[in-house]
Amino acid sequence: SLGNETAKAELGRASWKLFHTIMSRFPDTPTPDESKALKEYIHLFARLYPCGECATHFQQILKKYPPQVSSRSSAAAWACFVHNEVNVSKGKPVFDCADIGDWYDCGCADDEKSQES
Numbered sequence: 001s002l003g004n005e006t007a008k009a010e011l012g013r014a015s016w017k018l019f020h021t022i023m024s025r026f027p028d029t030p031t032p033d034e035s036k037a038l039k040e041y042i043h044l045f046a047r048l049y050p051c052g053e054c055a056t057h058f059q060q061i062l063k064k065y066p067p068q069v070s071s072r073s074s075a076a077a078w079a080c081f082v083h084n085e086v087n088v089s090k091g092k093p094v095f096d097c098a099d100i101g102d103w104y105d106c107g108c109a110d111d112e113k114s115q116e117s
């Protein structure tokens with residue numbers, strides 16, 4: 001198609017950044033309601049993603065690999081895995097998911113402290 005590849009790539013980078021940063025801040029031991037919220041967020045993200053062919057493709061990936069929402073580490077590992085599915089489909093290198101732990105920083109380390117006090 002004659003889409004704008006630069007804009008599509010920029011949207012992708014911004015979206016993945018938010019996606020992985022959300023996983024990196026998900027609770028280690030979520031409540032059932034928190035797990036439900038993440039699962040719904042992921043499905044709506046896939047459904048509403050502005051690039052139509054990407055949305056269709058990503059929804060197929062979600063069907064094959066349902067969101068893992070039982071903990072921060074399982075959500076982050078799952079998100080890394082499905083991003084790699086997109087990478088592979090585009091002929092890009094696979095990202096090492098062992099590095100995911102400290103890669104995504106929201107710049108909001110103070111939140112947990114201020115919520116406690």
Ligand code: FAD
Binds near residue numbers: 009010011079084094
């Ligand atoms: P990106 O893939 O955007 O990644 C950004 C950065 O994230 C990388 O530089 C790296 O630091 C890090 N990263 C890479 N892999 C991982 C990983 N597995 N886990 C965690 N971090 C990682 N484009 C299409 O052309 N066709 C599509 O069908 C398509 N589907 C998409 C579906 C979704 C849901 C999203 C969010 C984007 C999609 N895109 C698609 C866009 C595409 O994935 C890229 O975002 C875009 O091509 C720019 O790629 P990039 O090489 O800059 O790195």
